[in-house]
Amino acid sequence: MLEQSKAAASLRFNGISKEFPGVRALAQISFEARPNSVHALMGENGAGKSTLLKILGGFYSPNSGNLQIGEQTMSFRSAAESIAHGVAVIHQELQLVPEMTVAENLLLGHMPSRLGVVNRGAMVRRARELLKGLADEIDPNARLGSLSLGQRQLVEIAKAMSRNAHVIAFDEPTSSLSAREIERLMVIIARLRDEGRVILYVSHRMEEVFRICDAVTVFKDGRFVCTFEDMQQLSVDRLVSCMVGRDIEDVYNYRPRPQGGQALRVEGLLGPGVLEPTSFSVNKGEILGLFGLVGAGRTELLRLLAGLSPSRAGRLVLHDQTMMFKSPRDAIAAGVLLCPEDRKKEGIVPRASVAENINISARGHHARFGCLIRGGWERDNARRQITALNIHTPSASQPILYLSGGNQQKAILGRWLSMPMKVLLLDEPTRGIDIGAKAEIYQIIHHLAEQGIAVIVVSSDLMEVMGVSDRILVMSEGAISGELSRNEADEARLLQLALPRSRD
Amino acid sequence: MSQVRKTNSFWLGLNQRKFFDDWVMLLAALGIFVLCALLIDNFMSSLNMRGLGLAISTTGIAACTMLFCLASGHFDLSVGSVIACAGVVAGIVIRDTDSVFFGVSAALAMGLCVGLINGIVIAKLRVNALITTLATMQIVRGLAYIFSNGKAVGVMNEGFFVFGNGQAFGVPVPILITVLCFMFFGWLLNYTTYGRNTMAIGGNQEAAVLAGVNVDRIKIIIFAVHGVIGALAGVILASRMTSGQPMIGQGFELTVISACVLGGVSLSGGIGLIRHVIAGVLILAIIENAMNLKNIDTFYQYVIRGSILLVAVIIDRLRQR
Numbered sequence: 001m002l003e004q005s006k007a008a009a010s011l012r013f014n015g016i017s018k019e020f021p022g023v024r025a026l027a028q029i030s031f032e033a034r035p036n037s038v039h040a041l042m043g044e045n046g047a048g049k050s051t052l053l054k055i056l057g058g059f060y061s062p063n064s065g066n067l068q069i070g071e072q073t074m075s076f077r078s079a080a081e082s083i084a085h086g087v088a089v090i091h092q093e094l095q096l097v098p099e100m101t102v103a104e105n106l107l108l109g110h111m112p113s114r115l116g117v118v119n120r121g122a123m124v125r126r127a128r129e130l131l132k133g134l135a136d137e138i139d140p141n142a143r144l145g146s147l148s149l150g151q152r153q154l155v156e157i158a159k160a161m162s163r164n165a166h167v168i169a170f171d172e173p174t175s176s177l178s179a180r181e182i183e184r185l186m187v188i189i190a191r192l193r194d195e196g197r198v199i200l201y202v203s204h205r206m207e208e209v210f211r212i213c214d215a216v217t218v219f220k221d222g223r224f225v226c227t228f229e230d231m232q233q234l235s236v237d238r239l240v241s242c243m244v245g246r247d248i249e250d251v252y253n254y255r256p257r258p259q260g261g262q263a264l265r266v267e268g269l270l271g272p273g274v275l276e277p278t279s280f281s282v283n284k285g286e287i288l289g290l291f292g293l294v295g296a297g298r299t300e301l302l303r304l305l306a307g308l309s310p311s312r313a314g315r316l317v318l319h320d321q322t323m324m325f326k327s328p329r330d331a332i333a334a335g336v337l338l339c340p341e342d343r344k345k346e347g348i349v350p351r352a353s354v355a356e357n358i359n360i361s362a363r364g365h366h367a368r369f370g371c372l373i374r375g376g377w378e379r380d381n382a383r384r385q386i387t388a389l390n391i392h393t394p395s396a397s398q399p400i401l402y403l404s405g406g407n408q409q410k411a412i413l414g415r416w417l418s419m420p421m422k423v424l425l426l427d428e429p430t431r432g433i434d435i436g437a438k439a440e441i442y443q444i445i446h447h448l449a450e451q452g453i454a455v456i457v458v459s460s461d462l463m464e465v466m467g468v469s470d471r472i473l474v475m476s477e478g479a480i481s482g483e484l485s486r487n488e489a490d491e492a493r494l495l496q497l498a499l500p501r502s503r504d
Numbered sequence: 505m506s507q508v509r510k511t512n513s514f515w516l517g518l519n520q521r522k523f524f525d526d527w528v529m530l531l532a533a534l535g536i537f538v539l540c541a542l543l544i545d546n547f548m549s550s551l552n553m554r555g556l557g558l559a560i561s562t563t564g565i566a567a568c569t570m571l572f573c574l575a576s577g578h579f580d581l582s583v584g585s586v587i588a589c590a591g592v593v594a595g596i597v598i599r600d601t602d603s604v605f606f607g608v609s610a611a612l613a614m615g616l617c618v619g620l621i622n623g624i625v626i627a628k629l630r631v632n633a634l635i636t637t638l639a640t641m642q643i644v645r646g647l648a649y650i651f652s653n654g655k656a657v658g659v660m661n662e663g664f665f666v667f668g669n670g671q672a673f674g675v676p677v678p679i680l681i682t683v684l685c686f687m688f689f690g691w692l693l694n695y696t697t698y699g700r701n702t703m704a705i706g707g708n709q710e711a712a713v714l715a716g717v718n719v720d721r722i723k724i725i726i727f728a729v730h731g732v733i734g735a736l737a738g739v740i741l742a743s744r745m746t747s748g749q750p751m752i753g754q755g756f757e758l759t760v761i762s763a764c765v766l767g768g769v770s771l772s773g774g775i776g777l778i779r780h781v782i783a784g785v786l787i788l789a790i791i792e793n794a795m796n797l798k799n800i801d802t803f804y805q806y807v808i809r810g811s812i813l814l815v816a817v818i819i820d821r822l823r824q825r
Binding site: 345347350352356 | 694695696697698700701703704707708710711712713714715716717718774775
């Protein structure tokens, strides 16, 4: 009966506002997402999409406004209430337990049991039913941690379906998936839609939005900007300019620049994830793109260069000096600096202030006797970087976790700009970052290259790699599979080089 | 938002909430102190004030360095044993050599060794701090019994009593040392790379490694310093009691950790200020003192102390929502 009443129910947000101390995250958001459609939420990071999903999922309660599913008005006070009303939010960080089996994860909270003793056979059978048609190949008895990220996401979707969710919201579901996993996800989302559900879809990736979505709502600075209901009439340019108020060509703003001599030469480097001896070089003032599929060894190569993992063979020649880095400290001392892929996990110290996060590496060089902090220098430096990089923060003493991803990334760049730098290694520098901040980060990269710094940019985003690099190396299966100049590079060639050769 | 306004209010971004977080427990300690002064006879008597100061001193000294352990995301359970063993070692060496200097040095060196072992095992061998210090806690306690044959080691040398019973400017030496420790370690935490890096390690160790912080070395220093300071507290305690007692300080490590957490230091690392420690130590000591003055049964005192800790951490959780 519940099913019936919900069958054609749409989801409405009525004047939702949410404030955090010092930040207005959402202001009077109202729009409607219809059943039988995939509704994209777009906007720069910090625009309020994630906050809205958290309200939908019952993690936050709004300061004002409410939700409406069909005729029923509600406002969730907990995640459990949200689930009970048929809402499932699939977060970027999946809410699953890696140590438990797939079946246990699927039925967590309502395992079939008698007097508290779990009926394992029934649990596995039920799990298999749930996975049927979604991911038949997943063994319900497998440990969740042994699954790929894409498979884990499918488990999360199966969990949502097991609760008969009518509204399913995806928060950047494809950000860590392989191309094939994305394909499968698209098919599944289309099926969920055709079953009459309301699907919310948060993503920065234009091609996905245009492929799968039936409507787009754009946010900016916590405010509703507009909803497009006719995707046929909508162009990428129109959507982007609606999001940021600028044209797409401006985003990369590539301009050629003179290159100096060799900055870094890598000879026969081997190590974890880099399976064949790898040699290449990068010039002073050059931006070298490093493209490849997820798992091709690009991150691993950068980690070798940054001294984070031990190399088994090979050597580095930095500004004509042969080097071996045993730790990130060695690499930093030599001027080889890495912005890691996973900002939250490896980049920022979340509860420390923006100023702390900027000064953490450089302070030792400026401290008296190497240990007594110069408060004046630190204040000036933090202020300098915040101004120069246009980091949006209410103050330098704001804990960095309250900043958007783009501003966190800029703070990490500020950390390295406070240091003597020869080679800058950027691992997915704009992942999960909105277009406005992306453009700013590209400008910082260009600016550094103009000063003679060699920049290596790892990216899975074809447009980004082609838009920003002077030269592109492609990696596949732990080895470099090709090199293209800026003019030679196009999507087909890059992808062809990136695909594993064994499949040809 | 104009650029000018932004730079003007740049460092004034401390909002009320941060102010509250930083100072509330110290204000609570003050409030409790005033309440006791008003409600309890003899609380403000000079004899009782001196007793209160001495009660604060041992916990306070050890809590200073426990703050660094907690701020880096670890903790140290061995400190109670180190206190006992330091007293025993000092007592034995003074008895045998009749030199206070050798006795105290030996005790501090013992503390340093235990701290270095803790630090190296935790930082280099990456063993969990709970397990490591649980092991050294028992080892060091055992050594204290072995060295002393299980009996208190009396000290005759008058020079040794300065640490526990001496006075300078009319203030007992232990209290002076405690105040100096609060000042020194508060300064160390805020104004040195060592202190800031300690906070960064507790806040996000992987990020600290990538930012070039020498994580292993700092961890070893944290535990080594904690060992030495624990031994110093042990020496002072032994001096006050004119003997090194191997059975003393059981459960002391938990008192020290509770004082820190009560004051607002985060058990998960990355958050902690010296005023948190001062507040926690004061609150615990004042309440215990008040309960003694009111002749509350020891059995009830346990229940009350535990309840206060529980309520404090619950309030802390609620505040973080």
